[in-house]
Amino acid sequence: MAVDLRRMRIILRNVAWLRSLYHFARALTAAAFDTPARSRSKLDRLHSVSTDVWQYSTVGQSGKDRFLRESRMLDRVRNGQLFPRALEIGCHEGAFTEYLASRCGSLIAVDFSPVVLERARHRRNWENVEFQNFDLRTEAVPGTFDLIVATSVLETYYRPGDVRAAKERLIAGLRTGGYLLLGNVRGNDVFESSRWAKWLIRGGVRTSNCFSADRRLSLITQEMDDLYVDTLFHRRDAPEGSTR
Numbered sequence: 001m002a003v004d005l006r007r008m009r010i011i012l013r014n015v016a017w018l019r020s021l022y023h024f025a026r027a028l029t030a031a032a033f034d035t036p037a038r039s040r041s042k043l044d045r046l047h048s049v050s051t052d053v054w055q056y057s058t059v060g061q062s063g064k065d066r067f068l069r070e071s072r073m074l075d076r077v078r079n080g081q082l083f084p085r086a087l088e089i090g091c092h093e094g095a096f097t098e099y100l101a102s103r104c105g106s107l108i109a110v111d112f113s114p115v116v117l118e119r120a121r122h123r124r125n126w127e128n129v130e131f132q133n134f135d136l137r138t139e140a141v142p143g144t145f146d147l148i149v150a151t152s153v154l155e156t157y158y159r160p161g162d163v164r165a166a167k168e169r170l171i172a173g174l175r176t177g178g179y180l181l182l183g184n185v186r187g188n189d190v191f192e193s194s195r196w197a198k199w200l201i202r203g204g205v206r207t208s209n210c211f212s213a214d215r216r217l218s219l220i221t222q223e224m225d226d227l228y229v230d231t232l233f234h235r236r237d238a239p240e241g242s243t244r
């Protein structure tokens with residue numbers, strides 16, 4: 001059995017169309033079972049069993065290195081000024097919230113998991129940050145903002161319709177001239193090369209491309225490494241009727 005699995009893995013690695021088919025089947029299955037309630041309870045369960053599940057307190061792609069890169073992207077456009085009103089979606093335990101707080105006049109940090117929100121609230125004494133329970137899949141963004149940050153949130157969405165609906169909500173919550181920082185794990189090479197992954201909007205690059213194609217947004221800058229892609233957009237004032 002072990003040998004068969006090993007052989008299977010070798011075949012999948014080397015036969016491009018089979019590899020694509022395998023990932024397509026997995027992506028379809030994930031999409032079929034992905035509902036807002038399931039996603040909430042899955043993440044809440046994960047957060048309950050351990051703190052800092054994604055190791056944000058360490059250096060690396062998911063931790064400090066990425067936060068520093070994202071902070072630099074924001075610093076380049078704010079020119080020493082604060083973003084007057086900002087929103088962080090999926091703040092988790094407040095690790096990146098700390099970087100954002102010093103760059104914003106006021107910051108609303110939201111997550112749909114009560115467990116992580118409680119940890120974020122008690123992380124330190126916050127002065128300009130308010131934490132709220134909020135689900136991007138089911139609720140409109142609570143206000144209009146000069147900056148919205150949604151990093152490593154849409155990568156947990158498996159249905160293209162949900163990604164598009166989130167895009168609509170995020171754009172509706174941006175004032176004209178406001179910035180949107182979007183970051184996501186890139187996923188494997190199949191996600192970036194196959195047509196079905198474009199259609200299913202899987203992988204960080206495909207997700208960024210979906211946002212770039214929207215004429216209400218202009219792409220300011222994009223930075224990526226082997227694992228992660230960050231894109232900074234600007235909301236422009238598109239004429240009526242020419243939004244997509």
Ligand SMILES: C[S@@+](CC[C@H](N)C(=O)[O-])C[C@H]1O[C@@H](n2cnc3c(N)ncnc32)[C@H](O)[C@@H]1O
Binds near residue numbers: 054089110
């Ligand atoms: C992988 S963590 C990302 C944390 C942080 N934003 C970052 O960049 O590292 C994803 C967080 O988003 C939250 N989340 C996922 N889907 C969400 C949704 N639809 N609405 C609000 N929060 C969501 C999860 O509970 C989790 O805390």
